[in-house]
Amino acid sequence: MPDVADAPQLPHGIMGLQPQAFPWITVILLGLGLLGLAFLGWFLWKRWKTKTARKPVPTAPAPQDPWLRLDEALQSLEIKEPWSREACEEYFFRLSFILREALELRTGLPITGQTLAETKQSLEKSPALSANFQQDLIKFLSLAEQLKFAGQWLSAAESMAWREKVKAWMDEFRRGALS
Secondary structure (H helix, E strand, O other), X not given: OOOHHHOOOOOOOOOOOOOOOOOHHHHHHHHHHHHHHHHXXXXXXXXXXXXXXXXXXXXXXXXXXXXXXXXXXXXXXXXXXXXXXXXXXXXXXXXXXXXXXXXXXXXXXXXXXXXXXXXXXXXXXXXXXXXXXXXHHHHHHHHHHHHHHOOOOOOHHHHHHHHHHHHHHHHHHHHOOOO
16 A cells, blocks of 8 residues: 555645635625626616707708799899900809709709700790790890800890899799790
């Protein structure tokens, strides 16, 4: 039989495994602490969600009446001194675009994105416009094209007269009288 003195011994001063009581109180306190942290996180998350839900939703401004916007654009269209070819081009570009927008509002045709030839075809197919009225519109749009691209230009008085004519047409569009 082997001798006890020959068995391996623990190093000097180290004790072997000693039975100890399980620390139930520590486990319970740690569990309660973790449960409290989880509850605190849930409570803060719920509070954050309700605060963000209560924020007022920004509302978009009320849409402006397109006819009022076109009237304002027409009123802001001014003859700038000195009257030059470039000023005339800019003036008739804006004036024809305002008229195209008014036509588009009244007829529903996509006139603002069309060339003069396409606009002629669209207006000819539109039953809402009389032939004489279509001729007047085409005459103005052709003049505006010539002024913008062919280098011609009108006097300031003639330009103001065309503005008044476009204003009268827009008033007819608004009333629904398209003939």
